[in-house]
Amino acid sequence: MKKKNKEDLQSLLIVGGTLLGSFLIKRALEKTWEKTTGKEAPKNPYNHNNSLKEVLAWTITTGVLVSVTKVFIRWGLTKGSDKALSS
Numbered sequence: 635m636k637k638k639n640k641e642d643l644q645s646l647l648i649v650g651g652t653l654l655g656s657f658l659i660k661r662a663l664e665k666t667w668e669k670t671t672g673k674e675a676p677k678n679p680y681n682h683n684n685s686l687k688e689v690l691a692w693t694i695t696t697g698v699l700v701s702v703t704k705v706f707i708r709w710g711l712t713k714g715s716d717k718a719l720s721s
Contacts, residue, residue, distance in 0.1 A: 644711075644712070647711050648707075648708055648711045648712060651707050651708075651711045652704050652707050652708055652711075655703050655704065655707040656700050656703060656704055656707075659699055659700055659703045660696060660700060663675070663695065663696055663699060664677075667692065671688075673688075675692055676688045676689045676692045677692070679693070
């Protein structure tokens with residue numbers, strides 16, 4: 635396989651894996667929030683039923699966990715695809 639094709643395939647795997655992983659983490663966080671608080675996750679900061687404390691907690695939690703997940707997914711897929719495509 636040509637080097638350009640390998641790089642394109644690796645980029646596609648990384649983008650797809652990152653999107654899927656981020657989506658799954660966010661869904662899991664929504665379910666966890668609902669079980670823990672008994673309320674729907676405050677996805678809309680302008681909803682008057684959400685307190686500022688809830689909105690900030692949700693924003694910080696999702697931001698940190700989704701970002702960390704993206705780093706690990708990109709790191710793992712890069713290492714894995716390097717090994718798989720180099721053979």
